[in-house]
Amino acid sequence: MAELVASVKICCLIGDPVEHSLSPLIHNAAYxxxxxxxxxxxxxxxxxxxxxxxxxxxxxRGASVTTPHKVDVLKYLDRLDPPAEAIGAVNTIVNDNGILTGYNTDGDAALKALEEVTDLGGKKVVLVGSGGAALAIAAALKENNVNLIILNRTEAKARQLAKRVNAEDYGGLERLSLVASADILINATTVGMAPGTRETIVPQEFLHDRLTVFDIVYNPRETRLLREAKERGCAVVYGYKMLLYQAAQQFELFTGHPTPLEVMESTLTKALGGG
Ligand SMILES: NC(=O)c1ccc[n+]([C@@H]2O[C@H](COP(=O)([O-])OP(=O)(O)OC[C@H]3O[C@@H](n4cnc5c(N)ncnc54)[C@H](OP(=O)(O)O)[C@@H]3O)[C@@H](O)[C@H]2O)c1
Structure with a gap:
């Protein structure tokens, strides 16, 4: 019995709070x-x-890292992958016989979700938000030759982020009308997340049918922003897709096996009430 227990490889989520996380559900379903x-x-x-x-x-064997430790954890790790190093934040740790490597899979996952719906090259992208997730996404977008405008409630943070990733423009939320001439809108704020599901960051009047709208908020699965975007004829990208793809990448790093993506996706959408 002791041997049986010892042979189980343990992975974990570290953060605070962690009790509402869907990660255990989707990783264990895939195992x-x-x-x-x-x-x-x-x-x-x-x-x-x-x-x-x-x-x-x-x-x-491995850990997913969430708020508030994504930045502080860096100094305790032995190695970092290039995105984690560039961003200065880690969301994944892999333990190879005591050597701990930090990864950041958020940017890649966001791009993968977006590229299922639209090309990126040469597109005008309005990214709203300047927190941890916005940083990972902005850095990944700038690797892809987009025209990036970063808007944030606290303008100073948008300015800081724009400078860091070399974005084309930045501003406060009073410049949200720029969405009317954009190709892609990304909400990387917490606005619209449960329990504030009646909120939206962008007035519907700025949404138009040549726009792709990506809301990285995944709870609820369909936010007010995405619902209103569909009403205006926009293509939409669901936040749960980003969650799914970053979990899939973690799964492969932890286990070395290809992810059973359909299992993970159906477990996730069922948990989010999305069928
Ligand atoms: N789909 C996924 O896989 C995935 C991955 C990571 C995160 N997320 C989601 O992304 C969201 C942001 O996460 P984060 O880690 O980047 O959070 P964060 O670092 O705390 O940043 C929060 C951002 O939201 C803005 N904000 C908060 N309340 C606002 C309000 N009332 N009006 C306007 N802006 C407001 C903040 O603006 P200020 O700078 O002005 O405070 C900041 O830009 C969360 O909902 C999180 O669940 C999803």
């Missing part, structure tokens, strides 16, 4: 579908240094 001996648990972590020591000492 089960492939019949591999892994288990994914959540650890509510206040002291990140101790959590990293535990991951190393206990041979925990």
């Amino acid at each position: 089960k579908a492939l019949g591999i001996n892994y288990s994914y648990i959540t650890l509510q972590v206040k002291d990140i240094e101790r959590a990293i020591e535990t991951i190393r000492a206990q041979g925990i």
